[in-house]
Amino acid sequence: MARANDEIEAILQEYADLIAITGGDAFRARSYEKAARAIGGYPADVTTLDPKGLREIPHVGKSIADKIVEYLTSGRISAVEERRQSIPAGVRELIAIPMLGPKKALLLYEELGISSVDQLLDAVHGERLRDLRGFGEKTEANILHGIALMQKAGTRILLNAAMDAAERIVAELSGVEGCERCAYAGSLRRMRETIGDIDVLVAADASAPFMDALAALPNTAEVIAHGAKKTSIRTTKGLQVDLRVLPPDSWGAGLQYFTGAKAHNIRTREIAVRQGLKLSEYGLFDAESGERIVSSTEEEIYERLGLPWIPPTLREDRGEIEAALRGELPVLVTEEDIRGDLHTHTDLTDGLAPLEEMVAAAAARGYSYYAVTDHAPDLAMQRMTKEKTLAQRERVRELDRKHKGMRLLHGTELNIGPEGDVDWPDDFLAGFDICLASIHSHFNQSRDALTRRLVRACENPYISVIGHPTTRRIGKRPPVDADFDAVFAACARTGTALEINAHPERLDLGDEDILRAKRHGVRFAIDSDAHSTTHLPYMRYGVATAQRGWLSKDDVVNTWPLTKLRRFLRPSV
Incomplete structure (x- = not known):
């Protein structure tokens, strides 16, 4: 889902790191860092540029332009592959730890034979790093914090990367015949700073065309589950996407149900129960008769619960329900x-x-x-x-x-x-x-x-x-x-x-x-x-x-x- 510019930025930045690790020329490493940043921020798609056009990007000379062409035609850069082979795999794993850095990673490998995060944790807890030049208690604390950051991030991705993927998928599915509505929901609609997976909703009478369309997208690497109500895929970037197709008249209920954080949804369901109602992704129902009362828009779901519509970015159970009941929700900046x-x-x-x-x-x-x-x-x-x-x-x-x-x-x-x-x-x-x-x-x-x-x-x-x-x-x-x-x-x-x-x-x-x-x-x-x-x-x-x-x-x-x-x-x- 990422732009080719982003992919090339990442691989050139990796090359700069590899040069630094292997004791290469610092100026050369810096030149690749600058080129990587310039390509990542360049407005034109590099796949549309010829070698001359590539050299017009700031900090991109002939050598770097040639590497970009090689990557675009083969999916690899031989110089990067060669540098990778000269670095132990364990060192590359250590480099991923925030706040450690390539030089310290190589020193840990050469002096203590550390080639994995687990070995590094053992060494820190055993206080074996303190005799190394440039290491001490403060460094140990930073390393532990860096490992915690890395583990916490897990497979979560930044908001903009998730948004880029979601908007492309929504655009693709919106063009499928029979689509009445299509939108992303979940933590992405709440605009959390990192996203674990993407929830996409479609309103349509028939689900099969959309399930098949998602599975057939060019960036789908794996179909995790394929069903009539839900299909889950993993993209080539490792991001899970869950698609649900709803009846058109349940759109509002489904959007409300799949947008709010778990705690927010528990609160709204509790309000429904107190009113003798039942709230699900298909609508707001009378608990005794099973009759559906409202379902087509979020606004009418919240109104029937005695609440104003609550903006998605507030649906975290951080006081928004109480503020809504008091009529004190803020008019949010746009x-x-x-x-x-x-x-x-x-x-x-x-x-x-x-x-x-x-x-x-x-x-x-x-x-x-x-x-x-x-x-x-x-x-x-x-x-x-x-x-x-x-x-x-x-x-x-x-x-x-x-x-x-x-x-x-x-x-x-x-x-x-x-x-x-x-x-x-x-x-x-x-x-x-x-x-x-x-x-x-x-x-x-x-x-x-x-x-x-x-x-x-x-x-x-x-x-x-x-x-x-x-x-x-x-x-x-x-x-x-x-x-x-x-x-x-x-x-x-x-x-x-x-x-x-x-x-x-x-x-x-x-x-x-x-x-x-x-x-x-x-x-x-x-x-x-x-x-x-x-x-x-x-x-x-x-x-x-x-x-x-x-x-x-x-x-x-x-x-x-x-x-x-x-x-x-x-x-x-």
């Missing part, structure tokens, strides 16, 4: 409410597209305003300078005069240093329209140090937004260990917004942290953190995460008109 994106990057630092392309793509989304926030100089690998920033500002101002329907803001993403300091002095920060600040390093400081660091950034009068506040990367890096209730209180006190980073690998803040921060009175910014034009649509995942955190548009600063937003970004300092 993607249509978003007036602009306040955190984006260009190829001046680690983005993949030039300023003009990013601005044009943002304008095409209908935004009222758009901020360019490239990295500041303390992220040394980006090689930012004051001169580059000021030159970019002039280009932004020129483009702003041309885009009459969308105002451009020139900003920066600052780095929150170990002591809470940031890259530039106040007099230089005063020239930006917006300053975000984020943690990009020193993740393993003590809880007190990380808390002070974030609070100090909140107290900087020029910083309007804290970017990806917990720094987590889902399944790869855990959140930093800070007292976030203290951070939330500081944000509320100083009027600093917290970002909901919409990148599917981050979704940071997550929904539970949003709920806590909202109770402190914090404002939020939903941003794409786009590093290419293809990342701007990630906004939908940030909005969904905000909905799961019960946010309305008034809670989100980039739903505000520009005049109100400017007052927020630049209070008297």
